Every structure is written in C-alpha cells, then in structure tokens.
Amino acid sequence: MSLISTLLPSTRRNEAATDTAPLTPAASPRYEIKENPDAFGLEVWLPGVAKDGLELTLHEGELTIVGRRAWKKPETWTQLYRETPLADFRLTLAHDNTFDAAKVHAELRDGVLRVTLPKAEALKPRKITVA
Amino acid sequence: MKPETQNQKGNAMKIVRYHQPAAAALAPLYGLAGRNPVVAFEREFDRLFSNAIGEMFTLAPELAANNAGRFAVDLFEDKDNTYVRAELPGVDRKDINVEVVDDYLTISGARKTFGTDGKTSEAVEFSRSITIPEAVQADKIAAAYENGVLTVTLPKREEAKPRKVSVEVK
Numbered sequence: 001m002s003l004i005s006t007l008l009p010s011t012r013r014n015e016a017a018t019d020t021a022p023l024t025p026a027a028s029p030r031y032e033i034k035e036n037p038d039a040f041g042l043e044v045w046l047p048g049v050a051k052d053g054l055e056l057t058l059h060e061g062e063l064t065i066v067g068r069r070a071w072k073k074p075e076t077w078t079q080l081y082r083e084t085p086l087a088d089f090r091l092t093l094a095h096d097n098t099f100d101a102a103k104v105h106a107e108l109r110d111g112v113l114r115v116t117l118p119k120a121e122a123l124k125p126r127k128i129t130v131a
Numbered sequence: 132m133k134p135e136t137q138n139q140k141g142n143a144m145k146i147v148r149y150h151q152p153a154a155a156a157l158a159p160l161y162g163l164a165g166r167n168p169v170v171a172f173e174r175e176f177d178r179l180f181s182n183a184i185g186e187m188f189t190l191a192p193e194l195a196a197n198n199a200g201r202f203a204v205d206l207f208e209d210k211d212n213t214y215v216r217a218e219l220p221g222v223d224r225k226d227i228n229v230e231v232v233d234d235y236l237t238i239s240g241a242r243k244t245f246g247t248d249g250k251t252s253e254a255v256e257f258s259r260s261i262t263i264p265e266a267v268q269a270d271k272i273a274a275a276y277e278n279g280v281l282t283v284t285l286p287k288r289e290e291a292k293p294r295k296v297s298v299e300v301k
C-alpha cells in the first residue's frame with residue numbers, strides 16, 4: 001500500500017470500490033464512531049432513508065451500508081431550488097473483526113442509523129486473580 | 132446593498148473573475164497524448180485536492196462538528212402549494228420550530244446527541260431562514276417529519292395562484 005493511500009483513505013476506498021461495488025453514484029453520509037468498554041457504536045446520518053431502503057452488509061473485513069432514498073419528487077412538483085443530493089448513500093468501513101458479528105444490532109430512527117457492534121469476548125480486558 | 136443600485140450609480144467597481152488558462156489548453160496536443168508533465172501534474176493536483184476536501188467534510192469529526200448546525204434545504208412548488216424540505220436527521224419532533232414571518236420561513240431547533248451511556252450529552256442548535264417566493268396562507272401551513280426529513284407545506288394565497296382568464300374577442 002502506497003503512502004498516498006495511507007494518508008488519504010479516500011484513494012484506498014476508490015481502489016476497493018472498483019472491484020466490488022457497482023459504479024453507481026453515491027453520497028458519503030456523515031458518520032461517527034464511538035467506543036465504550038463493551039461495544040463500538042456507529043452512528044450514520046441517512047436523512048430520507050426508510051427501513052426497507054437500507055442495506056447493511058458485514059463482509060470479510062468490511063462493513064457496508066447502502067441507503068436508498070425513499071422519497072421521489074412527485075410529478076406535479078416543480079423544483080425551484082435543491083441542495084439535498086439525489087444519489088443514494090454508501091459507506092464502506094474497514095474493520096479488523098474485533099467484534100462479535102452475531103450480536104450486531106442496528107436501529108434506524110428518524111434518518112439516523114445506530115449500529116452497536118459488541119466487542120468480541122476475547123478482546124475485552126480481563127482481570128486475572130493471582131492465586 | 133443590491134447590485135442593481137451599484138450599477139445605477141455607475142461608479143461601482145467591476146469584478147471580473149480571471150481564469151488562469153489551464154496548461155492543457157495551452158498545449159492541446161501534448162494534453163491529448165497525455166505526455167505533458169505539466170498536464171499530468173495538474174490532474175494529479177486536482178485529484179488530490181478534491182479528495183482532501185471531500186475528506187474534510189465527511190471524515191474529520193472536529194470539522195464536521197463545526198458544520199453540525201447546517202442542513203440542506205429544498206424548495207418546490209406546484210399549482211396550490213410551495214413545499215420546503217429540510218434534512219434534519221435525528222431531531223426530536225418537539226425540538227423543531229417552524230416560523231413564518233412575512234416572506235421568511237425559519238426552521239430552527241436543537242439536535243440532542245447522546246453519549247455512550249445513553250444520557251443527553253449536548254445539544255447543537257441549528258437555524259435557517261428561507262425566502263418564500265410567493266404569498267402564503269399563514270394559517271394553513273402544515274409540517275410533517277418523516278425519516279429525518281421535514282416537509283413544510285405552504286398553501287399559496289388565491290391571488291398568487293396562476294389564473295386562467297378567458298377574454299372575449301369582439
């Protein structure tokens with residue numbers, strides 16, 4: 001891996017996108033990753049995405065979120081001004097399998113997706129009592 | 132200050148955007164062959180810059196935090212109504228205020244973020260005003276919030292609606 005892709009993760013992401021993802025325009029959503037002793041928390045802003053338009057895939061070393069916008073402009077409406085992008089949301093995050101994939105929990109409410117990724121038991125800090 | 136008034140005075144300063152001629156335009160043949168190092172550099176520079184700027188808004192949390200009070204707004208209209216859509220993901224319905232004063236629609240409120248312990252940690256305030264293009268019936272404005280998108284429906288006043296008038300030709 002080159003130095004450029006280390007410094008700028010986007011170049012790396014583009015490389016990954018060319019061999020797996022279909023070439024459809026996609027917007028990168030805003031997201032935040034939090035951590036507590038038991039789990040990682042991922043919060044993704046997906047305004048306009050309903051539950052049935054959401055796709056969450058846990059692949060080998062990759063977590064992919066695709067959000068399709070539920071709303072389409074009605075035929076009779078005339079657009080005067082537009083800022084919201086038309087493209088679907090797509091977010092791919094690399095991970096190192098440090099969480100329990102079977103216990104992943106996701107919740108979509110009011111356009112915010114919250115994913116809880118419980119840490120794998122083996123990685124939790126363990127106190128060892130000395131006999 | 133309006134640009135029209137400046138023009139009327141006649142002594143307003145002229146602002147002309149100057150475009151630096153691109154190296155590709157100056158050396159078209161080299162550009163086609165892709166062998167000109169200047170063109171190659173320019174492309175590489177553009178590519179890196181667009182990436183770096185893209186990253187700034189999507190990845191860096193400290194920069195995103197400064198941007199937290201901003202939200203995207205759409206404006207639509209049909210025969211009877213003007214519609215405003217605003218992307219406000221994760222905001223409680225009761226924390227959204229919609230106000231109409233004269234020609235301005237103001238959407239404001241606060242987004243409460245939760246810490247890992249589930250308690251409210253902070254509230255980020257947001258506010259935006261939009262000029263409504265046509266007169267509305269202020270008492271019939273409706274707002275709905277779904278999937279993190281607020282839609283405000285502003286019914287047009289009768290006199291603002293397009294009217295079909297048949298004129299008899301004698």
